[in-house]
Amino acid sequence: MSKPLRIALTKGRLEKDTIGLLEKLGFDCTAVREKGRKLILPIADANLEVVLAKANDVITYVEHGVCDMGVVGKDTIMEMSGKFFELADLGFGRCRFALAAKKGTDFYEGYGVKTIATKYPNVARSFFESKGMDVDIVKIEGSVELAPLLELSNGIVDIVETGTTLKENGLEVIEDIAPISARLIVNTVSLKLRQKEIENLIGLIEENL
Amino acid sequence: MKTNDLITPEGTKDLLFNECIVRRKAEEKIHGIFKSRGYCELITPEIEFFDVFNRTSRYFPQENLFKLTDLKGRLIVLRPDNTMPIARVVATRLKDAALPLRLYYNQCVFTMAPSLKGKSAQTVQTGIELIGSSSKMADLEVISAAIEVLSACSEKGFSLEIGDIGFFRELVSKLSVDEDQSETIRKLIEAKNYPALNDFLDKIGHNDITHALKKLPRLFGGEEVFEKAAKLFSDEKIDSILASLKSLYKQISKIAGNGRITVDLGMVNRTDYYTGVIIKGYLEGYGEEVLSGGRYDKLISEFGYDVPATGFAVNIDAVSQIILKNSKAQPKSSDVLLFAEEGYEMEALAYAGKLRSEGLVTEHSFDKNIEDAIKYAEAKNINRIVRVGSEITEVR
Structure with missing residues (x-):
């Protein structure tokens, strides 16, 4: 059998959903289920090798071709960008990017330059660029919702799933920016050099979504 | 005060001993291939006026260029590409030279690499430009040279991919979309972003063209691709593009051997100066293409000399890196x-x-x-x- 295809999975929920999907396809994922602390795990009957990584690293590994494929959220792809093929929308991990501000305020009011707090500065910048708006962007690492409450910023750009966190903190969505879900990405050279194997796998996945 | 006198700028590195040996050997081997076909070397300056690259047909995002100014305050850049300066030379000093011109080069290109991604800011490229013929024989000469280069550099396996930018251009021109929209379509096809491409084209309409464009990124592989493509859309121009690409595919498959040549009709490079056949070469063990090129019949005319041309460039750094991984070349000790x-x-x-x-x-x-x-x-x-x-x- 040829060298296994290496697939990088974003640790956590996307990893679990992907493994669920692979099991639905009939592959034996026991090694990944009982991984312990290992980071590279085989799925022998699919001739796959699973690599567990943080979202940003999934893109880096795929771009450099050390992993042939990866499963990563559209949020990370939009923030990081890069050179790879984005072959399938896996449908799980659904949420959206949205602009939110304190409930009851008119975000677009006035001439002053707005300040935006976010974990996703590139997404925020390109969103406001498309509106022709100059904004100050402040990168926040933890709970972004704090920034408007502490009056550091006028609004936030963040991932919104149900909106509960926003509501509990007196914030509301002003505008949706983009829908998000898990994507299957493939290294540009791997797709060409191992076309059959990758296409077969994607075919199987698409049938079972 | 903190000084930076012990390190090199991000994206650059010093090459020592066996790294140099491997690189020079690779260069020598490839230049041998070029010279045996009658190509002559030319060297252009490391710095050029920004205007050389500031063209509508080929867009170099200014944030990726290393910039300086000359004594008169004019904008100068470290060259991000080798073909544009050569087009400049051809349109000026070589304007009256007998055609065809066979030129080769071996020089660096510079682009600001995104921070901390392990990419180079400075890359050595060697390549050829065949200027003055739009014949099929010219395409064959260039592609056969590319095949010889790849096979000389490959330790394990190589693959050469061909496509024709005309297929995409023809399809999009039949669609009533503005420039921004067609650029979005091009980007999505290039990234083989199937889901987003489908969504975008659904908004534009449901007809033969959008259906064909949706399938375009999937049109890659072996000879069966031509059959699939022919079923998608047919008119005089598209049929003739497909027919000539197919005959080229068959001819070069004979040169390269089985399975080494593939077709990708969804290859629609950002370098939109290409006008016809485009090629990309891959070596096992490197995550990006190591060779790329194609036909660019309109580029030199932008410099005022209307002459067809074709060529390709090889990423010498990539080739050396692959050879280094597999070899233990050591500098020879003195006798x-x-x-x-x-x-x-x-x-x-x-x-x-x-x-x-x-x-x-x-x-x-x-x-x-x-x-x-x-x-x-x-x-x-x-x-x-x-x-x-x-x-x-x-x-x-």
Whole structure:
């Protein structure tokens, strides 16, 4: 059998959903289920090798071709960008990017330059660029919702799933920016050099979504 | 004060010893292939006016360029590409030269690499430009050279991919979309972003063209691609593009051997100056293409000289990196170490000259005594030690 295809999975929920999907396809994922602390795990009957990584690293590994494929959220792809093929929308991990501000305020009011707090500065910048708006962007690492409450910023750009966190903190969505879900990405050279194997796998996945 | 005098800028590196050996060998091998086909070298400046690259047909995002100004305040850049400066030379100093021109180059290109991604800011490229013919034979000459280069550089396997930008252009021109929309479509096809492409085209409409464009990124692989493509859409122009690409595919498959040549009709590079056949070469063990090129019949006319051209560039750094991974090339140690006794320095210099004329790499010892010289020779793997005094003795 040829060298296994290496697939990088974003640790956590996307990893679990992907493994669920692979099991639905009939592959034996026991090694990944009982991984312990290992980071590279085989799925022998699919001739796959699973690599567990943080979202940003999934893109880096795929771009450099050390992993042939990866499963990563559209949020990370939009923030990081890069050179790879984005072959399938896996449908799980659904949420959206949205602009939110304190409930009851008119975000677009006035001439002053707005300040935006976010974990996703590139997404925020390109969103406001498309509106022709100059904004100050402040990168926040933890709970972004704090920034408007502490009056550091006028609004936030963040991932919104149900909106509960926003509501509990007196914030509301002003505008949706983009829908998000898990994507299957493939290294540009791997797709060409191992076309059959990758296409077969994607075919199987698409049938079972 | 913090100074940066011990490091190199991000995206650059020093190459030492075997890295240089491997790179020079790869260059030599590839240049041999070019020269045996009658290509002559040219060297253009490392810096050029920004205007050379600031073209509608080929867009270099200014944030990726290294910029300087000249004494008159005009904008100068470190060249991000080799073909544009060559087009400039062809349209000026070589305007009256007999055609076709066969040119090759071996020089760096510079682009600001995104921070901390392990990408280079400075890349050595070598490549050819065949100027003055739009014939099929010219395409064949360039592609067969590309195949020879790939097979000379590959330790494991290589693959060459061909496509024709015309297929995409024809389809999009039949669609009533503005420039921004067609650029979005191009980007999505290039990224093979199936889901987003479908969504975008659904908004534009449901017809033969949008259906064909949706399938375009999937049109890659072997000969079966032509059949699939022919079913998608048919008119005179598209049929003729497909027919000539298919015959080219069959011809070069014969040169390269089975399975090495693939087709990708969804190859629609950002470098939109291409006008016809485009090629990309891959080597096993490297995550990006190592060779790319194609036909660019309209580019030189932007510099005022209307002449067709085709060519390709090879990423020498990538090729060297792959060879290095698989080889243990070490710099050759010297053949002879000469130890001069005090007062016999001139004799040692003369004797070294004699050994070198026999083709032996000879170095002088600066040690105070012969014991230290022997230790040094052992550390450096030098097998022969000669002592020059009142007489010349072979120490070992």
